[in-house]
Amino acid sequence: DVVMTQSPLSLPVTLGQPASISCRSSQSLVHSDGNTYLNWFQQRPGQSPRRLIYKVSNRDSGVSDRFSGSGSGTDFTLKISRVEAEDVGVYYCMQGTHWPLTFGGGTKVEIK
Amino acid sequence: EVQLLESGGGLVQPGGSLRLSCAASGFTFSSYGMSWVRQAPGKGLEWVSAIGGGGVTYYADSVTGRFTISRDNSKNTLYLQMNSLRAEDTAVYYCAMGGRIAAVGGGDWGQGTLVTVSS
Numbered sequence: 001d002v003v004m005t006q007s008p009l010s011l012p013v014t015l016g017q018p019a020s021i022s023c024r025s026s027q028s029l030v031h032s033d034g035n036t037y038l039n040w041f042q043q044r045p046g047q048s049p050r051r052l053i054y055k056v057s058n059r060d061s062g063v064s065d066r067f068s069g070s071g072s073g074t075d076f077t078l079k080i081s082r083v084e085a086e087d088v089g090v091y092y093c094m095q096g097t098h099w100p101l102t103f104g105g106g107t108k109v110e111i112k
Numbered sequence: 113e114v115q116l117l118e119s120g121g122g123l124v125q126p127g128g129s130l131r132l133s134c135a136a137s138g139f140t141f142s143s144y145g146m147s148w149v150r151q152a153p154g155k156g157l158e159w160v161s162a163i164g165g166g167g168v169t170y171y172a173d174s175v176t177g178r179f180t181i182s183r184d185n186s187k188n189t190l191y192l193q194m195n196s197l198r199a200e201d202t203a204v205y206y207c208a209m210g211g212r213i214a215a216v217g218g219g220d221w222g223q224g225t226l227v228t229v230s231s
Contacts, residue, residue, distance in 0.1 A: 039214060094213065101213065
C-alpha cells in the first residue's frame with residue numbers, strides 16, 4: 001500500500017501569517033492516464049471532511065483562494081497564504097492513484 | 113449542487129450486519145464512481161471501498177470479504193453491506209463522489225452515518 005506521510009503533525013500559526021503542510025507518498029502518484037490523484041481535505045472541529053484541492057492543484061468550488069496545492073511525483077504541499085480563524089482544523093492528504101486509496105495521518109492547524 | 117445523504121447506521125452487536133445507504137443528487141449519478149470513507153472516533157480518515165460507474169469494485173484489506181459495495185443507478189443510491197462486523201468497524205461512514213474521490217464538483221461530503229459495533 002502507498003504510505004502517505006504528512007508533516008508537521010501539529011502546526012500552530014499566527015493569524016494573518018502563511019502556513020504550509022507537506023505530504024509525501026511512498027510511490028509516485030502519477031497515474032498511467034497522466035493524472036496525479038492527490039487530494040487535500042479540511043476537517044473543521046465537529047464537522048464532516050471537505051475536499052479543498054483535487055488532482056494536486058485544482059481548488060474546489062467555494063474554497064478560498066488563500067488555499068493552494070502544488071507538487072509532483074511523491075512530494076506535495078498545501079499552502080495557506082494568510083491563516084484565518086476559520087482555518088482551524090485537521091488537514092489530510094489522500095492519494096487516489098493506487099488501490100487501496102490511502103490518507104495521510106493528518107495535520108492539526110491551530111492558532112497561536 | 114451535489115448532495116450526498118448517508119443513512120442506515122446504528123448500534124449492532126459484534127458479528128452482526130448493517131446496510132448503509134447514500135442518496136445522491138445534483139449530478140448524473142450513473143456517470144460517476146463512488147466511494148465510502150470512514151472515521152473511527154478521534155481518529156483519521158480511512159478509505160473503505162469504491163465502485164466504478166461500470167460496477168468495478170475495490171476494497172480495503174480490512175473489510176475485504178465482509179463488506180460489499182453496490183449501487184442502484186435507477187435510485188441514485190450507493191450502498192455498503194457490512195457483515196461480520198467487528199468493534200474496530202465502529203466509525204462514522206461517509207460517501208464521496210468519485211471512485212478516486214477526485215471528481216469535479218465532489219468537494220462537499222454529507223454528515224455521515226455512525227456505526228457502533230458493541231455488545
